[in-house]
Structure formats: C-alpha cells, structure tokens
Amino acid sequence: MLQLESVSKQFATKVLLKEASVHLRPGTRVGLVGPNGVGKTTLLRLVLGEQDVDDGRIRKRPRLRIGYLPQDLETIPGHTALDATHRGSYPEHDAKRILSGLGFTESDFSRPLSALSGGFRMRVALAHLLLSAPDILLLDEPTNHLDKATQRWFEDFLLKSSFTMLVISHDTAFLDRIATHIWEIRHQRIMESVGNYTKYVAWREAFEAAQAAAADRQDKEIGRVQKFVDRFRYQATKASQVQSRLKQLEKVKRIERTRDPKRRAIPNGCVSGFPFPRHRDDTRSTSKASPRHTARSWCTALWIFSWSEANV
Ligand SMILES: Nc1ncnc2c1ncn2[C@@H]1O[C@H](COP(=O)(O)OP(=O)(O)OP(=O)(O)O)[C@@H](O)[C@H]1O
Numbered sequence: 001m002l003q004l005e006s007v008s009k010q011f012a013t014k015v016l017l018k019e020a021s022v023h024l025r026p027g028t029r030v031g032l033v034g035p036n037g038v039g040k041t042t043l044l045r046l047v048l049g050e051q052d053v054d055d056g057r058i059r060k061r062p063r064l065r066i067g068y069l070p071q072d073l074e075t076i077p078g079h080t081a082l083d084a085t086h087r088g089s090y091p092e093h094d095a096k097r098i099l100s101g102l103g104f105t106e107s108d109f110s111r112p113l114s115a116l117s118g119g120f121r122m123r124v125a126l127a128h129l130l131l132s133a134p135d136i137l138l139l140d141e142p143t144n145h146l147d148k149a150t151q152r153w154f155e156d157f158l159l160k161s162s163f164t165m166l167v168i169s170h171d172t173a174f175l176d177r178i179a180t181h182i183w184e185i186r187h188q189r190i191m192e193s194v195g196n197y198t199k200y201v202a203w204r205e206a207f208e209a210a211q212a213a214a215a216d217r218q219d220k221e222i223g224r225v226q227k228f229v230d231r232f233r234y235q236a237t238k239a240s241q242v243q244s245r246l247k248q249l250e251k252v253k254r255i256e257r258t259r260d261p262k263r264r265a266i267p268n269g270c271v272s273g274f275p276f277p278r279h280r281d282d283t284r285s286t287s288k289a290s291p292r293h294t295a296r297s298w299c300t301a302l303w304i305f306s307w308s309e310a311n312v
C-alpha cells in the first residue's frame with residue numbers, strides 16, 4: 001500500500017535517513033518511535049510529498065487517500081467545532097458521535113473554533129480525520145492533548161476500526177495497546193518488528209545482542225587471519241596462502257554493531273528460550289517452529305552469516 005525503497009534524506013549536514021526501506025501493509029497500525037529530532041515528522045512529510053527524498057523512492061498505491069494530523073496545528077477550516085468536523089460532506093450525526101467520544105458536550109458543538117483551546121482544536125482536526133476515513137491515517141503525537149477518558153475512547157475507536165495507520169507517539173502504554181507493528185528510526189534506518197512496543201524492545205535487545213556476538217566472532221576470525229598474514233608475509237613458500245587470505249580480508253563485509261553500549265546485556269549472548277517476535281516480511285507467515293527453535297535457528301543463521309562473510 002505504501003513502500004519506502006532505499007530512501008535517504010538529510011538537512012544540511014544532519015542525515016536523517018540513509019537507504020531506509022520499509023513497507024506499510026493494509027490493516028496494520030504502526031507505531032513510529034525514536035528520540036526527539038531523529039526524523040519522525042520528516043518521514044511523515046516525505047510520505048505526504050511535503051518534503052522530497054534525496055534518494056530512493058516512496059511508492060504508493062494509485063489514488064491512495066492519506067489523512068494527516070500534524071504535530072503542530074495551525075488553522076482548521078470551519079467556523080464551529082461541528083462544521084469543522086463534518087465540513088458539509090459527512091453526516092452530522094456521525095460527526096457528533098465522534099466529537100462526543102473526543103470529550104465534546106452538546107453545547108460545545110456550536111462553539112467557535114477561535115474559542116477552543118489548542119487541545120480541543122486538535123480534537124476537532126482528529127474528529128474530521130476519523131470521519132473522512134482515509135486509506136491511511138498519519139498521526140503525529142495524537143494523544144498529547146487527550147485526557148485519560150478521551151484517550152480510552154480514542155484507543156477503542158482505533159481498535160474497532162480497520163484503519164491502516166502510522167502513528168508517531170512517545171506514549172509507550174498507548175503503543176502497547178494499539179500497535180500491531182513498531183518502526184523505529186535508528187542509525188538512519190528504520191527497524192521494524194511485529195507486535196506492540198514491549199515486544200519491539202525485547203526484539204531489538206535480542207537482535208542487537210546477537211548482532212554484537214556475531215560481530216565479536218567475526219573480529220576474532222579476522223584477527224586470526226591477520227595474524228597468519230603478519231607471520232608468513234615474508235615467507236616465499238607461503239606466498240600464495242598469504243595472498244589468498246589478504247583477498248579474503250579485503251572482501252569481508254563487517255557486521256555492524258548497532259547496539260547502544262549503555263543498554264543492558266542479555267545473558268548468554270544469543271537468545272535461546274526467548275519468545276522471538278518475527279521480523280518484517282514474516283508478518284503473515286505461519287511458521288510452525290517453536291519460539292525457542294526460531295530463536296536458535298535465527299542465532300545460528302546470524303552466526304553462519306558472520307562466519308561465511310569472514311570466510312577465513
Ligand atoms: N525543513 C527543515 N529544514 C531543516 N532542518 C529541518 C527541517 N525539518 C526538520 N529539520 C531538522 O531535522 C531533524 C528532524 O526533525 P523532525 O521534526 O523530523 O524530528 P522528530 O523525530 O519528529 O522530533 P520530535 O520527536 O521532537 O517531534 C531536526 O534536527 C530538525 O531540526
């Protein structure tokens with residue numbers, strides 16, 4: 001439905017995305033996370049075409065209707081809360097139902113937008129978006145202005161609807177309740193996992209621990225070959241072996257360590273016994289493997305990968 005293919009984007013010297021690829025599938029509710037300033041809002045703007053990619057491309061299904069709730073609202077067309085919600089094109093009773101859910105009373109419906117607080121203006125914009133039912137909802141921190149009761153209504157509404165959505169939020173409890181997938185902008189790429197935020201954090205820990213372990217093994221292998229080269233470099237009888245090892249060293253693609261060193265280590269490096277969330281394209285696969293088996297095979301796969309990459 002929407003696909004980023006090897007997208008790069010930077011502002012001046014700040015690189016936000018470097019060859020990031022990801023796919024938004026119909027019916028999924030994706031939580032987009034990452035620290036302040038990492039590029040989350042920019043990603044939504046790229047999808048909307050408000051910003052251009054530097055490289056790569058964004059593919060969208062033809063005639064895709066995208067609804068956007070910006071992080072900072074400027075103006076909303078309309079005079080009263082109710083007009084601004086239905087804007088003449090949608091049934092008034094549906095607009096009222098949604099406004100009520102978002103905490104408006106009957107008497108608030110006719111209040112001018114200018115008399116509403118920023119938080120309530122944001123709710124009007126959200127009400128209009130929910131009513132217009134676009135193919136994809138892009139929401140930038142939608143719960144910032146919602147009290148607990150209204151947030152509950154909003155979560156229920158999203159869970160009952162079949163909206164495909166990409167929602168930026170720092171509210172991890174909200175993401176735990178509504179997200180089917182998490183994307184994190186991290187090291188200029190987009191990491192993706194299936195499940196809610198808690199599952200994502202566990203997955204990332206496991207992934208990065210295994211990646212670090214694989215990189216350690218690769219370093220050891222490289223060290224071993226380098227030692228051989230250093231030792232026999234000047235021995236004529238070993239010249240061809242030294243040459244072939246030098247070539248191997250040149251070809252090695254180093255495994256990246258993306259782990260934040262401040263984060264705690266997972267005992268045993270790999271993740272045996274860990275309920276390993278499937279990753280990316282496995283979303284709809286029906287693997288019969290047990291989580292323990294999946295985790296073990298996955299670690300083994302990474303190990304084989306690292307070993308064959310080093311191939312020394
Ligand atoms: N139009 C622009 N021109 C130059 N720099 C920009 C522009 N838009 C964003 N930036 C910079 O790009 C970086 C990412 O901004 P962005 O708003 O996408 O971050 P964010 O992840 O949404 O942050 P937050 O969580 O604070 O909302 C920031 O350093 C920001 O200052």
Ligand SMILES: [Mg+2]
Nearest residue numbers: 040041042071
């Ligand atoms: Mg932002």
